[in-house]
Amino acid sequence: VTLRRQLALAFALFAAVPLAAALVPVSRALSGALGAEHAARLDGAAAALAGELARLGADAESAAAELARGPDAEALARDLAAGRLDPADAARRAGEWMAARGLDVLAVIEPDGRVLSSGHLPGRAGDVDPDLAPILAGPPGVATGRLVARAGPDGVVPVLALVAWAPVEPGGLRVAGGLALGGERAHRLAALTGGAVRLLGPDGAVLAEAEGPGDELPAVARRLLGGLPGAPVRLVPVGDPAAPAATVEIRVASGGLARAQLTVLGAFLAALAAGTLAAAAAGALLASRVTRPVEALRAAAARVAAGDLEARVGIAPAGELGELVRSFDAMTADLAAGRARLAQAERIAAWREVARRLAHEIKNPLTPIAMSVETLRDAKARARPDFAEIFDEGTKAIAEEVRRLKKIVDEFSRFARLPAPERAPVPPEELVQAALALFSAPPPGVAITRDVEPGLPPVLADRDQILQVLLNLVRNGLEAMPAGGRLSLSARRAPGGVAFAVTDAGPGIAAADLERIFEPYYTTKPGGTGLGLAIARRIAEEHGGALEASSRAGEGATFTLRLLEAAGTIGATGSAS
Amino acid sequence: VSRGRPSPRRRAALAAAVLGLAAAAIPARAGVRPAYGGTVRLALPALPREADPALASEGPDLFLARATAGLLLELDPGGRLAPGLLAEVPSPEADGRTFRLRLDPAARTASGEPVLAADVVRALSRVLSRSSPSPHAWAALAVAGAEAVLDGRAAQPGGIQILSEHELLVTLSMPLPEFPYLLATPAVAIPGAGPFVAAPLEAGRPVSLSANTLHPRGRPLADRLVLSAADARGAARLLERGEVDGALGPDAAGDRVRPLPTLTVTVAAVNGARLGSSAAAVRAALGALDRAALARRFARGAAVPLPTLVPQALLSGGAAAAAPAADGARPAASAPPAPPIEPPRPLRLLVPEGASDARAAAERLQVLLFDRGLRAALEAVPRAAFAARAAAGDCDVAVASVTVLAPRPALAAAQVAHALRGAAGARRALAALAGKDGPEAADAAAALGRELDLFPLVASGARASSGPRLLGLAAGGAGAVDPSGLWLLGGGAQ
DSSP: OOHHHHHHHHHHHHHHHHHHHHHHHHHHHHHHHHHHHHHHHHHHHHHHHHHHHHHHHHHHHHHHHHHHHSHHHHHHHHHHHHTOSOHHHHTTHHHHHHHHHTOSEEEEEOTTSBEEEESSOGGGTTSBOTTTHHHHTSOTTOOEEEEEEEEETTEEEEEEEEEEEEEOTTTSOEEEEEEEOSHHHHHHHHHHHTEEEEEEOTTSOEEEEEOOSSOOOOHHHHHHHTTSSOOOOEEEEESOSSSOSEEEEEEEOOHHHHHHHHHHHHHHHHHHHHHHHHHHHHHHHHHHHHHHHHHHHHHHHHHHHTTOTTOOOOOOOSHHHHHHHHHHHHHHHHHHHHHHHHHHHHHHHHHHHHHHHHHHHHHHHHHHHHHHHHHHHHHHHHTOTTHHHHHHHHHHHHHHHHHHHHHHHHHHHHHHTOOOOOOEEEOHHHHHHHHHHTTSSOOTTEEEEEEEOTTOOOEEEOHHHHHHHHHHHHHHHHHTOTTOEEEEEEEEEETTEEEEEEEOOSSOOOHHHHTTTTSTTOOSSTTOOSOHHHHHHHHHHHTTOEEEEEEOTTSOEEEEEEEEBOTTOHHHHHHHO | OOTTSOOHHHHHHHHHHHHHHHHHHOGGGTTOOOOOOOEEEEEESSOOOOOOGGGOOSHHHHHHHHHHEEOSEEEOTTSOEEESSBSSOOOBOTTSSEEEEEBOTTOBOTTSOBOOHHHHHHHHHHTTOSSSOOTTGGGGTTBTTHHHHHTTSOSSOTTEEEEETTEEEEEBSSOOTTHHHHTTSGGGOEETOSSEEEOOOOTTSOEEEEEOTTOTTOOOSSSEEEEEEOOHHHHHHHHHHTSOSEEEESSOOSSSEEEOOOOEEEEEEEOHHHHGGGHHHHHHHHHTOOHHHHHHHTSOSEEEEOOSSSOGGGSOSSHHHHSSSTTSOOOOOSSOOOOOOOOSSOEEEEEETTOHHHHHHHHHHHHHHHHTTOOEEEEEEOHHHHHHHHHHTOSSEEEEEEEOOSSSHHHHHHHHHHHHHHHHHHHHHHHHHTTOOHHHHHHHHHHHHHHHTEEEEEEEEOEEEEOSSEEOOSBOTTSSBOGGGOEETTGGGO
16 A cells, blocks of 8 residues: 555544444434424324224214214104014115215114114124124114224125214114224225324234325335334224224334434434545555655666666755755765766776787787897898898888788777668578588588577677677688687577677687686687777677677687577568478 | 907917916906006116126126017916917927927017017027127027037037028027927017117116007006015105115015025035035035024025025925935034134135025025135136136136026926036036936935035025005916006006
């Protein structure tokens, strides 16, 4: 994790923790306030429900009383008493009256307690209705809650009803009428009170239920809120509170309150998130200002480590970091200057060495020249008879040494004025073939082999200069095997390019000489200038490659020239191969 | 023979009919001669909706069918067969299965078209039609080849052979001495050949009928009949105000009320295979039904307990003694049945729409089942759907009220069995009761009920309420009011 991220995270945490800690007491306070309001609404709904139940009971009482006093019941009683009405005809009356008066339960009871006509359960005619009998045993004109069996689309099912009875005068008939508290009534109660209503039987069984007006939360929100703020209920007994025939449970919809709480909670969470994000952004911004010089310092250090002593941090912050940056830049500048001075010193030392060796090389031929001149002068002074012979030998020697001097000067001149290579892609096969073409007739006893790996990419080379290197290496190898042997020139793929290897079967190179054979004017060959391998290595290095030697005494030597692959030509070369 | 002058045979028949009607309908006014003319206004429980006699099964529709369709044979007030559109009452051939029917050559429809043998074939085939199922397929089931027509494989029964324009040969698939009585039912009557001609039916409008002067038995007494709909109290008010001359229905509508024979039987069918473990409880509940209380408190009109599938009125002599129980109830098991396991669905009690007696009986059964811990729901469906579902067993219990058309036990049982068990049940009824009467028929009917899992409940009849001018509003030989016998005091003169 970077320093910048660590700082940003720390800022975010510092902002989020206090806000989150404040959420709990705020939420509790809100729940308490909303819960109190919800309880007040619930009490109001329960009061409205009790009032509606009382009104329904009063409606049932008045309906039964009006029906008992009305002309229809009177005519029924009179016709029955006079024998003008069949029981089967009378059995239909309750159904007609019940529908006309909007009642849900209506029965006409004979004096002996049997049902003469039942609108809610027509098949009960002739029986004592076990549901109505206890009501008839009570006082008239008082609505009583009771489960009454009623025929409906799903058969005969018990339904909670508020039933009152009234006597029919004369004749002893009784009329019991009531209003059912079924599903439809439950919906009306729910609409009236604004809550969800459930009618529960004495055993707790749900007789009917209705949801309140739509104020419910989506399921996701309900799960999110969990127990907040709860959904308390109120129970309103139907009938005698000591032994109610049923209980009406009302539950006021808590969706609005919960939604309010959800809104506040959501706003709080949004503020928490916004604060945390803002703190994190501020932290990131501040961290970037702090870490930018550090990042630049790190990058500059990496460049210096890679050898780029010209690298500088480039920015100059204030304070301790500024001091650090300036010190780094100063140290780098000092390091670059020191290295330049060291290189200058090395160059001077190298030229001194070259001058010393050149003087040494030039001095060697001068001695024979001087001796020859001295011998000639002495022979002439003595008038030696063999002066002509001596003159001939002396001038030959002088000429030989002068030629040698000229060679030394030419080689040195070449070494000093070696032109810059003009590199171009050259197939390795072509280089090997051109080098060996000059040795089509090798010395006796020497066998030259060629080994080029197929599909080698072209190398980036000045053809003439590289060919000069290879010829030099081959020639050195042949000279190392005066008695004959095997010499091979191979080309193989190497990392980043191609390695050309010249291996001879000569006596090899002593380990002490192996380190110095590439130095100018160092040679182990009689008559050698000591610049051949030095020039070869310089050409190799100016191509971006390398020239190395390996040998064991008595096992020959191997010189390896490594050249870079010509970029972008691999495919073409490969296909050409 | 001129249309305006009845033949001697028709005059004799008319005289016998008039005498019979006079004897049955107006004993208080003996000596008063029936008068022609006038418009008779009748209030029915509902307006007729079906003009096709093959599809008529409810009271108003059957009344319209009797008024507008020509019966092949008539029943005199004594219940004896008499010629109608047929020139004579057919007798079985030597094999007992073949009847030769000879049409009265003078028989005409109201439009003047002669009634031919092809019309009889069409009438017998019509009740077997597969495309528009008739509730009266039982009336032609005994004819050979009836199954092919029912299955849609033939257009007419192979057992009917037209010999000439006025003569045909009917071969039965089983011995059925009662076959001529089938020809006296409106189910196979010839449309358009009745004593009246009806104007096209219009929903909600009273039905107006005018006298058919070409009727083979002579024109009816009244010039016109107007049929309107009214419930019992409405009919009583109309009758009191003189806005109708009479009323027919289950309830009394005035002081001059005459009960008609109790020929509408209410029967329950139990589908034991569908009920499964509840079948025993349902049968026990049906067995425990107090039929006398059912007739008194639930069945409208004049009602009596129904001991067997055949109304008591059709069983002559000693039938009641042969009934399995005093009120027709099957003996209940000595021990009360174990409480059945409440099925996951309520039982379906199927009743036809508009059948008040069947519905009342089903409501009573519903309460008895509820008291036994079984929940049962009533399902009222149109009559055509009821017949199809009852025959297919697509209900737990079916309760139907059937107005018996033919006054013979075998035919009555076949009609009842067909209403609740379909053609197969009707064939078994015909086979079980053919040629039987009296106690023997009662025993066979009781056995048939057990075999078909049918429970006879009550038999009821309508009440005829007459105003001061209307005469002839009484049961004819078939147990129903004969429209042609209605007349007004003073006829069309007042």
